[in-house]
Amino acid sequence: MTLHDDATLVLKGYDPADGSGDQAELRDAYLDHLARHADGMGKACGAGHVTASALVIDPERERVLLTLHRKLRMWLQMGGHCEEGDATLETAALREATEESGITGLTLLPGGPVRLDRHPIPAPCNWHLDVQYAALAPAGAAERISEESLDLRWFGYRDVPGVADASVVRLLEATRSRL
Numbered sequence: 749m750t751l752h753d754d755a756t757l758v759l760k761g762y763d764p765a766d767g768s769g770d771q772a773e774l775r776d777a778y779l780d781h782l783a784r785h786a787d788g789m790g791k792a793c794g795a796g797h798v799t800a801s802a803l804v805i806d807p808e809r810e811r812v813l814l815t816l817h818r819k820l821r822m823w824l825q826m827g828g829h830c831e832e833g834d835a836t837l838e839t840a841a842l843r844e845a846t847e848e849s850g851i852t853g854l855t856l857l858p859g860g861p862v863r864l865d866r867h868p869i870p871a872p873c874n875w876h877l878d879v880q881y882a883a884l885a886p887a888g889a890a891e892r893i894s895e896e897s898l899d900l901r902w903f904g905y906r907d908v909p910g911v912a913d914a915s916v917v918r919l920l921e922a923t924r925s926r927l
Contacts (some may be wrong), residue, residue, distance in 0.1 A: 752789050752838045755798055756782050758879065762861055764885075767924065774864040778877050788877075789830050796875025797865075800840035801827020802883040802917050803857065804849050806902060809927050812920060813891055814912060815848055816899040823903075823912045825919060827878065828896075837861070841881040849900065850892025854883040862922045865915045882923040 752823050755862065759778050764771030787793045803825040804813040814823040826848035827841065834840035838856055845854050863880045891900045905924065 750751050751830055751834055751919045758837050759859055762870055771864055774866055796877055799829055799876045799878045800837050800844060801825050802845035802876050802881040803843055803923050804883050804885055805886045806885055810903050811902040813900060813902050814875040818898050820894050825916060834839055837879050845883050848894050848896055851889045853886040857882045864886060865918050880919050
């Protein structure tokens, strides 16, 4: 099975819990994108591409680790582009979260993706179709800043709206409903 096939299966099985219809519409748009673009998982796809991310939660489930993204200069969850060696969206999200947080031993929360978020990016790619997971850090985890980050910081749940954009806040809210 290819990463493209896995993404299609994951998205077909994604049942949004928010009830707003927005997530169902995004799921359908992602599936349409993958059906139309055999290269829809990679950066080379000019119509956009599927990415994978994960919100890292502390072991006590009271804080989240955000990265101050070097290029975007925004506090975000860990995540990014899928790579050739990624067998599944889950492994891509876990790899990105591990690389960007420096924390080994992260585990994804069960139940598949927490949310979907589509956001524009500069040409030639145009769109990131982000499949968002949540990952639990192990006890005693120590974060380490990667070359993609200016900073890493733990934020209490109530502090996130003051530093992050609405997409991160929505991801946090959806994650908390799973905990």
